[in-house]
Amino acid sequence: MNKSAVAGVVAQGRRALHRRADPARIMEGRERRFAAALLAPAFLALMATTTFPLLFLIWTSFYRMNLSMPFMDGFAGLDNYRELLADPRFWQSLGVSLVYTASTVVLQVVIGLALAVLVHGMRRGQGLFRMVAILPVVLSPAVVGMVWRSFMLAPDFGVVDYLAVTAGLGSHNWLGDPTLALVSVIVIHTWQWTPFAFMVLLASLAALPDDIYEAARIDRASAWQSFRRITLPLLRPAIVMVIIMRTMVALTAFAAIFTVTGGGPGTATEILNLYAYRKSFTELSIGYGSALAVALLVFTLVVSGVLFALRRAK
């Protein structure tokens, strides 16, 4: 044992003695244990309901587990992932997920921002408008899906179809045509969640300092200029935050599409989440379904990582 090591051991011993002697430290230790005891139930419950299932999912994704062929079950290594990379329906559903996410997020931010700017300038009725706007957000996506499916989009009977006929566009099978169905589910998601973007942006707008706008007015900046040069840059953190949150939700959307189209017609609106669900619970191929879910998780993490990096970069 060399000299410094010995010195270290001695110092440790002295510190231990010191600690034992110090009542404040004893109290602190007790408090920490007490805090841990208070925290433990919630922490364990959280572990049991989130972390453990997640680890179990990842573990399952390395196994061949198919309820309809139990005799073939066993460790599969990376087979599920190899199969996944070669599966055209995986790539197709990933593509649908991307289109769905990108278009709903862009639409939500653009419409939400426009509404926020409009309402911000309103002197009266702002409260009422806010209350009406928030209604879709508090509805369950499954209920929204059912309402749109049966009440709005049904050919011959639905409100949207009636409006289309009245406008001279003719009757369409909104959920029966592959392209129209995808447009429909995008519109439904946008309809439900734009108020969220609107509320966040309106709150940020209200918090912007008036003096800058006053200065702009004195400099005779046009409305467009002050929007472009002042409002947008100042709102940027809020906008980016909205984009990140809405992207993560859109990537993992499920209930509304499930009730409106079930991924159909055919596979036209089958987002990755829905494909993983169908593989796992309809086809009962749990192992491969888990691999799909893990792929979705990785994809969501990467996309949000990129977005967070962009947020920090500027």
Add this chain to the structure above:
Amino acid sequence: MSPVTPSRRSVLQAGLAAVAAPALIRSAFAQDAADLGPYKSAKIDWRQAAGESITVAVIPASYFDNLVTLAPQFEALTGVNLRFEKIPPAQIRQKSVIDLTSKAGAYSTHAADPMYYALYAANKWVEPLDGYLKDASLTDAAWFQPDDIVPAWRSANTIDGKLYGVPYDGEVTIQVYRKDLYEAKGLKAADDLQAFVSNAAALHDPNNRVWGAALRGVAGAGQNVYIYSSIFREFGGDWMKGGKLQVNGPEAEAALNWYVDLMRKYAPQAAQNWNWPDIADAFSQGTIATYIDAHSSASVVNNPEKSKVIGKVAYARWPKGPSGKRTTSIWNWGFPINAALPEKRKKATWLFIQWAACAETQARTAHKFAGPAKRSGVNRVSLWKDSDYVKLMKGFGDNFVEATLESLQQDTDVDWRPRVPQWPAIGDTVATAIQQALAGQATAKAALDEAQRRLEPMMRG
């Protein structure tokens, strides 16, 4: 307040009592007086599992509602606690699979899809029932008469010679058509698929809100595949060609093209997302000239509160396909026994199954049922010959009893759908292919070839 003046509270109490009393008396009376004699003539000890509690999952449908109403009789007979849980048909398969695979035993038995027995048996999730049927302490065969249960449904629930679920209620698919519209144009019920299309064409008049025909369009192993399978078999298709699963090929393409063509030309656009209740609703509003679906939908099109076509409905067997065959569905809701249960509860579950499937309970939930909804899918051949029951069924329209019985006896085909454990995956894949073709996302050939390509790796082993 003087003592003679009745207070508001006492008046309310008296009023409530007066209103509630007859109801209470009636229900108490019904429970006490329910005649258990027909059950007690069975030479088994009905009370051998007394004190057990069982939970039965069923779908919300009138034929199960009637059974639920009779639950107090079962409890009085056996001393077994009986609880029902209603699960919509779209979820009952998944919920029961999750219960069975976790071996939790939440459902002692459930209304099972006959296509799932191969899967259940491969995993040993449910008990083979031949042991229960042979055990004289559990079953009085002379009283229960298992052979009286519709043979096609029993064979649908049999895997490798062993019965896994006892049919409770079942159906066949038949042609349902508007007698008045057909007569006005001098048409007859279609004898082959070609005539079915020409009938539809003759009556198709969407400007006056009458569409020629409708078939199930919504995707699902129990939805569009349910109808497509019959067409596929009628075109000469064979699911297991040479022992190997085949969903594509010329017969499949011809069948799918026929279906897509009919739906595109003569069905309302929305039918692409319709299941049978939607079709029956539209038909009962007078907007559809004919459809092919379950005979049990007759109760919807004859509902006096909603239907506008009562007295104008007639029935016929499936039209023949190019192969010269008629192929109907052999669907039934049966009850299996969950293998994860303790022994005594298995016995209690078997007593329940025997009670629900016996001729007496079948009659009490059908023509002898007090409520308005009568069952049209009783599981007993003998009941289909019972004059009271037949009289009730004849009320549904011309040729109803004949078409149903002949279909049941002559048009069933045990290979109507491939009975293998992989069925859930096969059904879902084929359902997607059918819808892709119907929506124009792919041609029939491309959609079916893609389905075949996806299914091949699933059939290893």
